[in-house]
Amino acid sequence: MEPQRTARYYYLKLLRLKGDPYSLARGVAVGVGVGIIPIVPLQTLIILILAPLLRGNSIAGILAGLLISNPFTLLPQYYLAWKVGKLIYPVEVSWSRVQETLEFAFAGGNSATFGDRLAAFGHLGYEAIAILILGGLILAIPLVLLAYPLSLRLFLTINRKRREKHILS
Numbered sequence: 001m002e003p004q005r006t007a008r009y010y011y012l013k014l015l016r017l018k019g020d021p022y023s024l025a026r027g028v029a030v031g032v033g034v035g036i037i038p039i040v041p042l043q044t045l046i047i048l049i050l051a052p053l054l055r056g057n058s059i060a061g062i063l064a065g066l067l068i069s070n071p072f073t074l075l076p077q078y079y080l081a082w083k084v085g086k087l088i089y090p091v092e093v094s095w096s097r098v099q100e101t102l103e104f105a106f107a108g109g110n111s112a113t114f115g116d117r118l119a120a121f122g123h124l125g126y127e128a129i130a131i132l133i134l135g136g137l138i139l140a141i142p143l144v145l146l147a148y149p150l151s152l153r154l155f156l157t158i159n160r161k162r163r164e165k166h167i168l169s
Contacts, residue, residue, distance in 0.1 A: 007067060014063045021155035026056030028151035031064025033144040037136035038078050040105075043069060064147070078102060078132060085135025093128045
């Protein structure tokens, strides 16, 4: 599927969710926050743990996470997290090493198992992983602060329109 079609598909699925607008917005905020942190193999699991703890909708969180973190956004997202993380935690680890690991992990051929791909991240070293996660956490803060009020407004509007349509029918 094309990147625009994929994004639109998940966006429309998000719009069709029913439920409490506040819960849906909290789920979106969790999904956006976790989705921007470069921890791809664990994102869904973390969303499924955090969303209920924060009284957010898990499905909204997963869909928002997929909109933020998908095969089309991974490389730019990791690169941005790398750049931001390097500003805070300046150690000498080259981006080319991280890029090689990402290419192996996400396109490493059919012979690479999930364990091989996960182990590739372990070979990056503590510093590189710390830089990526720190950069992702810093990027997550403003995105979550934007995602919650914007998605709450969106879901309140959708809810109001559904009620109006129901009254008219």
